[in-house]
Amino acid sequence: MLRRFIAALALSAAALAAPAEAAPKKSFDIAWTIYVGWMPWPYAADSGIVKKWADKYGIDIKVTQINDYVESINQYTAGKFDGVTLTNMDALTIPAAGGVDTTALIVGDFSNGNDGVVSKTAKTVAELKGQSINLVELSVSHYLLARALDGAGLAEKDVKVVNTSDADMVAAFKAPDTTTVVTWNPLLAEVKAEPGANAVFDSSKIPGEIIDLLGVNTETLKDNPDFGKALAGIWYETLALVADPGAKGKEAREAMAKQSGTDLAGFEAQLAATKLFAKPADAVAFATSPDIMKTMDLVRTFSFDHGLLGDGAKSKDVVGIGFAGDKTLGDAANVKLRFDPTFMQMAADGRL
Amino acid sequence: MRRAMNIRPGGGARVLLALMPFLLLALVYVFGSAERRAANPNDKLLPPISEMADTTARMATEPDRRSGEIVLVSDTVASLQRLALGLGLATLIGLTLGVALGVLPAANAMGGPLVAVISMIPPMAILPILFIVFGLGEMSKVVLIVIGVAPPIVRDIAMTVQAIPVEQLVKAQTLGASTWTTVLRVALPQALPRLIETVRLQIGPAFLFLIAAEAIAADSGLGYRIFLVRRYLAMDVILPYVAWITLLAFLMDFALAKLARGAFPWAYVGERR
Structure with missing residues (x-):
């Protein structure tokens, strides 16, 4: 009786703790936190752009705000979300070092004074x-x-x-x-x-070294490429609005400013300190340039020196980082962070 | 048939009963951890107990690469210092103010409502003010603990003293006691055991405020470490630290309970075992 009870308890705990199953699924969750480079996500959700693209691919995408940035990444790493907005360094040190294979689906911007x-x-x-x-x-x-x-x-x-x-x-x-x-x-x-x-x-x-990404679970993405296509579609349609100098763009920026707790002038000042890749072709060019490998080498060296890759890490090579054209940094057998321009390329080619 | 309320477990059974829920929780954890590790061998959320033991051993014996200090020791010393200062000051304030409010009706008329209002202010809400007034150093951390736990101690002691039967105060006066003697001989002895009990109950909140303060601005301490390594989800550090904090708090609680029973056996005469 008691043993059966313990087994049942253990089973329920395991069920609670088990990571999200990567079986084909129809509904996806992504998490975002307030930051100028990520404000397009809530705007896209509110203005119906998310629904439009999700419907096109016959899926359902939920965009959830988390108040605490690190907590949002931890939740993603624990399997509660399929994607999360994060920086290149945190992508390496939290999910990737934690064994959650993550793809930088969208390279949104880099900090240029932010x-x-x-x-x-x-x-x-x-x-x-x-x-x-x-x-x-x-x-x-x-x-x-x-x-x-x-x-x-x-x-x-x-x-x-x-x-x-x-x-x-x-x-x-x-x-x-x-x-x-x-x-x-x-x-x-x-x-x-x-x-x-x-x-x-x-x-x-240090331009181009602090990069803001949308990271998604690589396995989920592999099983559901439509999820990636929809996200890329959403992102670049919204960014076209952000970059639009006309009335429509102003309205979008105003909404994003309000949502991030500032006004239009404040938001535009932050945008000016952010190198936003409004055109997918620019993002692809950045994500495939040799510089990004140099940056990630600096970032992983810093991370290793500060013990961020875990205590078991013998060298900075322990977590592999993959780049376009099958190039890797570190352990090629343990690639956990991938800069994959496939979906941004599709957006650039208008194939979404 | 014996009533359930009259069944008293003996010595061995008592220990067994006490251990059982802990073992059960540990078992649930081990299963959950193994399950997650099977799915992802690098999982950080529920590290196996062996890994936590390794990490703890390293933190407790090897000097840190960056600071050269033994992390667990330096964190514990820093935190306990803050806690002792904060809790000590709060106890002192609680006793003096509490007895004063309890004995002197004039003091109560003036200070009672103030203390009642202050005790309702959530200390975390006024943190920015504390920073600007007391800086970001040790002072603001100690002050946060004092602000958090002193008001409930003051109120509890004041109420205890006010509950002393008026006959005792009259009797002391007919025997020629001044206000001061009454405080020393009637109020204080009856307030002290209650003071220890109140402080026991405030250990939990004191730790809460300590860790909150350390999470916000610090370069050492138990709360500092937990919030720092949370940045890379190092649960193999966080879980042992949580266990360590729990153990420290439990030991403090236990020591105070023993102290109270040793120093004031008369206050526990009616206690059921």
Whole structure:
């Protein structure tokens, strides 16, 4: 009796914990969080673009907002979502390092000033030496700081890093004993507007290294290519609106601004600091260029040095990263992150 | 037939009964973990117990690559320092203010409503103010704990003192006691065992505020580590840390319970075993 009870309990726990089955399915969930480069997703959902493309392929796509960025990726990694908006670094360190084979279906944009280092005391990166710096540790901010220090001949041990929640970054900067923060927009704009704040470094000095993606589960995508086609269709139809200088574009941008808690001017300022690939051909060109391999090599080196690839990782090669044309970085037998331009190419060729 | 309420398990049966739910939970976990690992050998969500043991051993014995410190030790020391300071200050405030409010009607008239209102403010909601006033260092973390747990202690002690039968206070006065002597000889002895019980109940909230503060801005601590490694879903670190925090809190609770029974045996005369 008791044994049967235990078995039943264990079974139900296993059922709860089991990852999503990759059998052909009709309905898909993707998660997004507030960030200028991802705002097209909720707009597409609200304006019916998602439904239009999903209907075309006879599937159902749900677009869900998650308030906490890391939580959204963790939920995706745990199998609760089929796709999630995330950066190239987090795609490598959370799902890919966690064994969830992820495809960068859409390379949406790269940060071109949207992430930055702001200080009350230092005016150059070299002056950051010996300072205590508030940032979200192990995030792209941390990566940006490491790259900034590297460029000035400093190392991370020359500064003291204090992990600070992004939600409290603005309040943290106002505290008298805080001198330097590293953060992203819209917080960056807020922090820069403080009296006495100097912008010391930003992502426009390392263009193309902080990339915003839509990552989807590779297995789900392989079993349901229509899911990928629909997503690419949705994305580029919405981006055409974002880039539209006319009244329709303005209306779309206004809606996205409102949804991300800013106004049109604020949203357009953030867009200006983002290199958005409005045309699928540009995204394909970026995703197939040799530079992206160099970037991912820098990112995986940083990730490995900070223990983000897991404690069992012997070298940065442990998680393989696949690129267009069957090129790989690291372990070719364990490719878990794939930059696959197939669906963006289809959009570029008008084959959706 | 014996009534269920009168069946008392003996020593061995007691231990067995206490262990059973824990074993059951562990078993459920082991099955769930094995299931997920079978589907994805790199799964991070439910790591097997052996892996967690390895990680724990490493964190407890080997110095960290970046800081050179033994992570589990430095985190525990940092957190316990904050917790001890916060809980200690809150206890001190709780006792002095609580007894004052309980004994002096004038103090109660003035401070009672204030304490009642303050105790209703969710401390997490005023965090940005705390940061700007107390900075991001140790001070704001300790203050968060104090703001979170002192008001309930004050109120509980005040109510305990107010519940002292008025006859006792009259009797003390007829024997010539001043207000101060009454506080020392009548109110304080009866408030102290209750104080320990209240502090016991506040250990949980104190940990909650400690971890919240460490999650927001810190460079060491148990909460800091959990929120840091959450960024790459290192459940093999998070789960042992959660177990460790639970154990620490349990030991503190146990120690306080023993202390109360040792120091004030009279307060537990009516206790059923």
